Amino acid sequence: MPLLTLPGQRLTLAVLSPDQAPLESDFYQRNQAHLAPWSPIRPADYYSVEQLRKRLEIQGQAFAAGLAVHFALLDPAGEQMIGACNFSGVIRGAFQACYLGYHIAQSHQGQGLMHEALEIGIRYMFDEHNLHRIMANYMPGNERSARLLARLGFEEEGFAKAYLHIAGRWQDHVLTALTNRHYDEPGQRWSRRLGA
DSSP: OOSEEEEOSSOEEEEOOGGGHHHHHHHHHHHHHHHGGGSOOOOTTTTSHHHHHHHHHHHHHHHHTTSOEEEEEEOTTSSSEEEEEEEEEEEOTTTOEEEEEEEEOGGGTTSSHHHHHHHHHHHHHHHHSOOSEEEEEEOTTOHHHHHHHHHHTOEEEEEEEEEEEETTEEEEEEEEEEEOTTTTSTTOOHHHHTTO
């Protein structure tokens, strides 16, 4: 049973519980080659059910503490994971911000599903977690991510050389962020901006 579900029109965002590790393991096993150019090199058992069960337990603790929200994107029936979007590294105090990462199954690319998922996830993080800023970074040449983030309102803020160790080497990244313009307005919510 998920710890949280947020329904959309064509998918559901779910914070998975440890007993749902087989669902996530199946997704990564099916998409390992597809995601490899955008991912760190992982140990051979990284996507095993056992390892994912442990990670989901840690992610559940982070969710309960308000430090991160790791969403699985599920098909309408809730029977298959088709992607993920993760809001991690939540920092409070004067910052009120987090980082966003995401990926989708090769079979579900180009259908607007990640845009739908991120609209739901961003609304949740701004409205329910009261964040002021969400940061998302992508490798130069990743035109899909560039277009997606621009459509969502993320603005380019800089360029970081050798930012993350991806696919076996240090990769440059374009830095972007989205600011919650209603953060300081009493009674206002991000969802009103989206017409929800």
